[in-house]
Amino acid sequence: MANLVAIVGRPNVGKSTLFNRLTKSRKAIVSDEAGTTRDRQYGKCEWNGREFSVVDTGGWVVNSDDIFEEEIRKQVSIATEEADLVLFLVDVNAGLTDLDEDVAVILRRSKLPVIVVANKTDNNNQIYDSYEFYKLGLDEPICISAATGSGTGDLLDLVLQKLKPDAEEEHDDSIPRFAVVGRPNAGKSSLINAFIGEERNIVTDIAGTTRDSIYTRYDKFGFDFYLVDTAGIRRKNKVSEDLEFYSVMRSIRSIENSDVCILMLDATRGIESQDMNIFQLIQRNNKSLVVVVNKWDLVENKDQKVIKTFENAIRERMAPFTDFPIIFASALTKQRIFKVLETAQEVYVNRKKRIGTTKLNEVLLPLIEAYPPPSVKGKYIKIKYCAQLPNTQIPSFVFYANLPQYIKEPYKRFLENKIRANWDLKGCPVSIFIRQK
Numbered sequence: 001m002a003n004l005v006a007i008v009g010r011p012n013v014g015k016s017t018l019f020n021r022l023t024k025s026r027k028a029i030v031s032d033e034a035g036t037t038r039d040r041q042y043g044k045c046e047w048n049g050r051e052f053s054v055v056d057t058g059g060w061v062v063n064s065d066d067i068f069e070e071e072i073r074k075q076v077s078i079a080t081e082e083a084d085l086v087l088f089l090v091d092v093n094a095g096l097t098d099l100d101e102d103v104a105v106i107l108r109r110s111k112l113p114v115i116v117v118a119n120k121t122d123n124n125n126q127i128y129d130s131y132e133f134y135k136l137g138l139d140e141p142i143c144i145s146a147a148t149g150s151g152t153g154d155l156l157d158l159v160l161q162k163l164k165p166d167a168e169e170e171h172d173d174s175i176p177r178f179a180v181v182g183r184p185n186a187g188k189s190s191l192i193n194a195f196i197g198e199e200r201n202i203v204t205d206i207a208g209t210t211r212d213s214i215y216t217r218y219d220k221f222g223f224d225f226y227l228v229d230t231a232g233i234r235r236k237n238k239v240s241e242d243l244e245f246y247s248v249m250r251s252i253r254s255i256e257n258s259d260v261c262i263l264m265l266d267a268t269r270g271i272e273s274q275d276m277n278i279f280q281l282i283q284r285n286n287k288s289l290v291v292v293v294n295k296w297d298l299v300e301n302k303d304q305k306v307i308k309t310f311e312n313a314i315r316e317r318m319a320p321f322t323d324f325p326i327i328f329a330s331a332l333t334k335q336r337i338f339k340v341l342e343t344a345q346e347v348y349v350n351r352k353k354r355i356g357t358t359k360l361n362e363v364l365l366p367l368i369e370a371y372p373p374p375s376v377k378g379k380y381i382k383i384k385y386c387a388q389l390p391n392t393q394i395p396s397f398v399f400y401a402n403l404p405q406y407i408k409e410p411y412k413r414f415l416e417n418k419i420r421a422n423w424d425l426k427g428c429p430v431s432i433f434i435r436q437k
Helices: 015-023 065-082 098-110 125-136 152-162 188-196 244-256 273-284 304-318 337-351 357-370 409-422
Strands: 003-008 042-047 050-056 085-091 114-119 177-181 204-206 215-220 223-228 260-266 288-294 326-328 383-388 396-401 431-436
Touching (some): 003 065, 015 050, 015 085, 042 152, 050 244, 065 085, 065 244, 085 125, 114 152, 177 244, 188 260, 188 288, 188 337, 223 337, 260 337, 288 337, 357 383, 357 409, 396 409, 409 431
Parallel strands (some): 003 050, 085 114, 177 223, 177 260, 260 288, 396 431
Antiparallel strands (some): 215 223, 383 396
16 A cells, blocks of 8 residues: 655745656646646655655645645545645745644654755755754754755655555455545445445455555455445544545545545535546546445435436536446435446456456447548558457457557547447446557
């Protein structure tokens, strides 16, 4: 299980720049407007053969003077609850501020490993300016320049030293892992409680992760799976639950450790930007998806037309990935909750599906011949052969062509759609690769 590293600090100290450098993403995070898709605030960093997840807390702060500092303190509290290590970014040029000292107080109380990172140290003389950050009582500051990359190698070496070894997952790989995710108050806890019920003998906690135990075994009514630790199973957080940042931080761990994600939407509120953030996390991690529209008992008009409109709206927002099941349920009245489990089980089976090479070529090559890739610069592109790749996390297919570089995204989507039309891969992401024949 990958460790989680949070970057905290007041605004304009360079959190986004450091995040981009660690995750090797090319796009700086510039928009903090409410409702903007903030999916780039979560990424993975690889260093010396180890991988960990990085969260930039910057973009979630509400930018208004009266609640500004309070928001930052909340973010830091949440980060310390959820992360395994905190990078506390300060600005050498601006020096020590009151807000830095406030953040340091929260971090000292947390007992978490913290690294003070003195950013914007662009020359050796500025190293002497970093000594005032010893006052924070959080060990020696590490001097870096996130903009130029100077000092980041030493910082990453120290991060790996302070992180616990990646926990060995002590669970049976043949048993599916389901995570129930969604924004606060969508009904995650109610659904998990409805699954588990009062008969606690079906639940066994499997330890072996850096934070609390993460897998809960469910073995009842012919089902056998691990429920991945989410808000309903873990201890209630001390921090208020209304923050978007909180639900995304919580979801990262659950999503990374699951095979199938059950995304809860609230029927009374429809699909919101926060749901989209979590959906993008699921996609980025190549996890299978079942969408559950919860609180369906509260909707007055439940005719087919309303259901169809709701379904279309969800698929439209989540396009181009639209091949996933949607279930209208109520965790409170237990309406269709076993349908949720059955569907998640089916989606997991689809994830492991193998399609024979002969069958694949028999079906797809005539379709490709009827609709070949568009020619580029007068060159005719021909796909000769295709196969499913073995031992991949999700169904992955390789197509061998004479000029693979000219086959663009729309045609790859065409190939994916043809595979989905002929084989049931509902709920699963599919990877398409084009190689030189």
